[in-house]
Amino acid sequence: MPMADELALLPGYAIAHLQLSLMAIGLGVAISVPTGIWVTRNARLEPAVLGAASVLQTIPSLALLALMVPLLAGLAGLLSGLGVELRSIGFLPAVAALTLYSVLPILRNTVTGIAGVDAALIEAARGVGMTDRQRLLRVELPLALPVIVAGLRTATVWVVGTATLATPVGATSLGNYIFSGLQTRNFTAVLVGSIASAGLAIGLDALVRTLERGLVERSRVRIGLAAGFLALLCALALGAQLVRVASSAQRPIAIGAKTFTEQYILAEILAQQVSRWTGLETRAVQSLGSTVVFDALRSGEIDVYVDYSGTIYATIMKREGLPGDRARVLEEVRQYLADEHGVLLVGALGFENTYALAMRGRDARERRVGDISGLVPLAPGLEIGGDYEFFVRAEWQALESVYGLRFRAQRAMDSALMYQAIAAGEVDVISAYSTDGRIASLGLALLRDDRGVVPPYDAIVLASPGLARRHPEVVEALEALAGRIDEPTMQQMNGAVDEHGLAPAEVARRFLEGLRFR
Amino acid sequence: MIEVEGLTKRYDGRVVVDDLSFEVGAGELLVLLGGSGCGKTTTLKMINRLIEPSAGVVRIGGRDTRELSGPELRRGVGYGFQQVGLFPHMSVAENVGVTPSLLGWSPDRIRSRVDQLLALVQLEPAAFRDRAPSALSGGEQQRVGIARALAAEPGVLLLDEPFGALDPLTRDHLQQALIRIRRELSLTVVFVTHDMVEALLLGDRIAVLRDGGLAQLGTPGELLQSPADEGVAELMATPRRHAGIVDSLLADADG
Numbered sequence: 001m002p003m004a005d006e007l008a009l010l011p012g013y014a015i016a017h018l019q020l021s022l023m024a025i026g027l028g029v030a031i032s033v034p035t036g037i038w039v040t041r042n043a044r045l046e047p048a049v050l051g052a053a054s055v056l057q058t059i060p061s062l063a064l065l066a067l068m069v070p071l072l073a074g075l076a077g078l079l080s081g082l083g084v085e086l087r088s089i090g091f092l093p094a095v096a097a098l099t100l101y102s103v104l105p106i107l108r109n110t111v112t113g114i115a116g117v118d119a120a121l122i123e124a125a126r127g128v129g130m131t132d133r134q135r136l137l138r139v140e141l142p143l144a145l146p147v148i149v150a151g152l153r154t155a156t157v158w159v160v161g162t163a164t165l166a167t168p169v170g171a172t173s174l175g176n177y178i179f180s181g182l183q184t185r186n187f188t189a190v191l192v193g194s195i196a197s198a199g200l201a202i203g204l205d206a207l208v209r210t211l212e213r214g215l216v217e218r219s220r221v222r223i224g225l226a227a228g229f230l231a232l233l234c235a236l237a238l239g240a241q242l243v244r245v246a247s248s249a250q251r252p253i254a255i256g257a258k259t260f261t262e263q264y265i266l267a268e269i270l271a272q273q274v275s276r277w278t279g280l281e282t283r284a285v286q287s288l289g290s291t292v293v294f295d296a297l298r299s300g301e302i303d304v305y306v307d308y309s310g311t312i313y314a315t316i317m318k319r320e321g322l323p324g325d326r327a328r329v330l331e332e333v334r335q336y337l338a339d340e341h342g343v344l345l346v347g348a349l350g351f352e353n354t355y356a357l358a359m360r361g362r363d364a365r366e367r368r369v370g371d372i373s374g375l376v377p378l379a380p381g382l383e384i385g386g387d388y389e390f391f392v393r394a395e396w397q398a399l400e401s402v403y404g405l406r407f408r409a410q411r412a413m414d415s416a417l418m419y420q421a422i423a424a425g426e427v428d429v430i431s432a433y434s435t436d437g438r439i440a441s442l443g444l445a446l447l448r449d450d451r452g453v454v455p456p457y458d459a460i461v462l463a464s465p466g467l468a469r470r471h472p473e474v475v476e477a478l479e480a481l482a483g484r485i486d487e488p489t490m491q492q493m494n495g496a497v498d499e500h501g502l503a504p505a506e507v508a509r510r511f512l513e514g515l516r517f518r
Numbered sequence: 519m520i521e522v523e524g525l526t527k528r529y530d531g532r533v534v535v536d537d538l539s540f541e542v543g544a545g546e547l548l549v550l551l552g553g554s555g556c557g558k559t560t561t562l563k564m565i566n567r568l569i570e571p572s573a574g575v576v577r578i579g580g581r582d583t584r585e586l587s588g589p590e591l592r593r594g595v596g597y598g599f600q601q602v603g604l605f606p607h608m609s610v611a612e613n614v615g616v617t618p619s620l621l622g623w624s625p626d627r628i629r630s631r632v633d634q635l636l637a638l639v640q641l642e643p644a645a646f647r648d649r650a651p652s653a654l655s656g657g658e659q660q661r662v663g664i665a666r667a668l669a670a671e672p673g674v675l676l677l678d679e680p681f682g683a684l685d686p687l688t689r690d691h692l693q694q695a696l697i698r699i700r701r702e703l704s705l706t707v708v709f710v711t712h713d714m715v716e717a718l719l720l721g722d723r724i725a726v727l728r729d730g731g732l733a734q735l736g737t738p739g740e741l742l743q744s745p746a747d748e749g750v751a752e753l754m755a756t757p758r759r760h761a762g763i764v765d766s767l768l769a770d771a772d773g
């Protein structure tokens with residue numbers, strides 16, 4: 001995609017990123033500094049409190065973000081009884097996780113900063129007649145300030161950097177560039193996102209440093225400059241929020257997407273279809289984690305997205321054993337979703353995107369492998385690569401147990417890298433997606449599941465509970481897409497983005513144009 | 519003015535100040551004299567409750583010091599620390615004006631008081647007011663420390679070796695200044711030192727401490743003429759012995 005298209009997204013992403021970061025850092029200071037002061041007044045608590053903060057810090061940031069979603073969902077469940085509505089995806093879980101993440105450096109530095117104040121000065125403060133509070137405000141905090149600010153600066157850089165990981169829990173940030181860019185191999189986007197987030201971190205850090213130097217040197221100019229800038233940023237962040245609230249009186253239809261190319265394209269198709277048919281505004285909620293997206297739909301935080309029958313069957317219904325045929329699985333999933341979650345299965349798009357084992361075509365021909373049974377004797381000499389989910393999924397367990405597949409090594413990696421790895425000969429087999437455009441362009445051979453272990457993966461459009469009641473016209477628009485996308489079409493569209501660098505929106509537009517004239 | 523009765527401090531059962539009783543009259547300067555570790559600082563800090571006594575009573579102006587809160591008490595009693603303890607993030611003027619500001623004086627009143635006190639300890643206000651403590655010599659810091667102790671016009675001044683670690687000339691200078699200041703302000707002073715000459719020079723009366731107890735309390739004359747025991751006699755003899763050595767050195771030099 002050309003640079004100009006990317007830059008057009010920058011204000012929105014950057015402001016959302018700023019909102020997240022400022023909120024988290026502000027809350028972090030509001031929690032950590034008083035807690036730090038409290039700890040220095042109760043020395044016995046210090047190890048426990050600092051220990052707890054350190055443990056939080058050791059949780060990988062992506063996991064901490066992801067954990068916030070079920071945590072908040074649980075909390076939301078409790079609070080909904082009290083008539084309080086809590087959103088478990090988007091801004092809230094992101095801010096909660098980032099705030100926790102910012103606590104340790106500020107807390108630790110507050111404690112060491114105050115503890116490091118010379119005992120003679122503490123006594124002098126008492127000697128001139130200060131109360132405990134005055135001593136804290138006039139002597140301890142000012143003297144600890146440089147240390148506290150150093151912690152604040154660490155936290156600022158961490159939070160701004162980590163906020164890029166907020167995208168999969170549904171919070172918009174500069175990470176949207178990075179996640180979608182990595183998936184659609186749009187490295188311009190990755191670059192823009194990374195540079196913008198680094199720039200933001202450096203800018204905020206400089207601001208905090210200016211503020212600190214102003215406070216230490218008591219330079220009105222510096223304090224004014226830094227405070228003015230900060231106020232401006234806060235106003236910008238708040239202003240954007242207000243505009244959003246004001247304009248969302250008519251809530252746009254929220255369309256979710258998981259973190260891979262096909263999902264971005266399908267989300268665009270759904271969005272454009274809805275707005276063409278109904279004139280309603282739509283909103284993209286992209287790069288959501290695979291289970292986050294279903295939770296979001298169930299709770300009505302997004303209105304529609306595309307999932308796959310086999311995914312629901314295995315990971316949500318937790319069915320084990322060999323699945324039946326395509327139509328029966330679809331029907332079971334439809335029933336289950338309606339009964340258990342009130343989710344409407346609007347229709348199947350017409351293609352399957354199944355997990356399929358793929359080899360380099362040349363190898364398959366040379367070694368005469370056409371199906372998985374044929375792979376079994378060779379597997380102990382081969383390496384397999386799979387996406388992050390693959391090796392913990394029921395399908396893999398079924399493949400292992402039914403066929404008795406054993407590879408020399410198995411490696412989990414990002415799905416975009418997986419294709420590069422097999423092309424470069426670093427792995428011999430991958431868990432490909434059957435609609436991936438790269439299967440054709442890299443000359444990969446898909447191995448037939450001759451014993452029918454892998455469930456069918458029909459692409460299905462799901463609608464949140466209540467959407468059909470609120471917006472029957474939206475459901476109607478989506479029903480019109482049923483059966484309209486076959487496997488070659490989907491492979492082509494994926495290839496157009498992954499291989500030829502077209503924007504998902506553009507691919508979706510061309511597809512819908514074609515539908516109209518067909 | 520100050521009455522100390524049965525004052526005692528124990529740390530983990532170890533007695534550091536032992537059942538001490540004495541009085542300081544209004545406008546009097548009492549020296550607490552004794553060797554290192556005999557409990558001088560501890561005694562002084564118990565007078566303004568920087569250290570809470572294990573037992574005993576301190577009355578200032580007839581009033582039990584426990585009737586006031588610690589901060590209230592200490593705002594009315596000037597204290598000069600052994601290690602000065604100027605606040606490094608405040609200017610000289612802010613250090614001197616800190617207790618008045620705690621008492622809610624107007625900025626104008628604080629400013630003129632600060633200038634007055636700087637002049638009193640012989641620091642040119644215009645030159646020193648806005649300096650940072652780190653930009654002062656040791657002697658200048660000690661003078662600012664005394665100015666800070668005097669800032670809120672206390673009736674009682676407690677000084678803990680305020681002229682330690684100074685060259686003899688500056689020391690002499692500041693001792694003369696203290697004599698002048700306490701007369702001008704008719705201050706009641708408790709002055710801690712381990713320097714015999716300083717004690718004789720400044721003290722209206724001298725309390726000799728030993729192991730947390732009172733070895734002898736009296737005017738310099740009384741201590742010189744009738745020392746209570748061998749130890750006090752020996753202590754009192756040191757200035758004379760030093761003077762004798764100096765005299766003979768001078769005689770040798772002349773001859």
Ligand SMILES: Nc1ncnc2c1ncn2[C@@H]1O[C@H](COP(=O)(O)OP(=O)(O)OP(=O)(O)O)[C@@H](O)[C@H]1O
Nearest residue numbers: 529534552553554555556557558559560561600712
């Ligand atoms: N917090 C404390 N805990 C235990 N012992 C203490 C404490 N503070 C002081 N001491 C002990 O009490 C004794 C008296 O201390 P103090 O500071 O009053 O001595 P000093 O007469 O002022 O000595 P110097 O001339 O060296 O300043 C010393 O032996 C000291 O080690």
Ligand SMILES: [Mg+2]
Nearest residue numbers: 558559560600
């Ligand atoms: Mg001492």
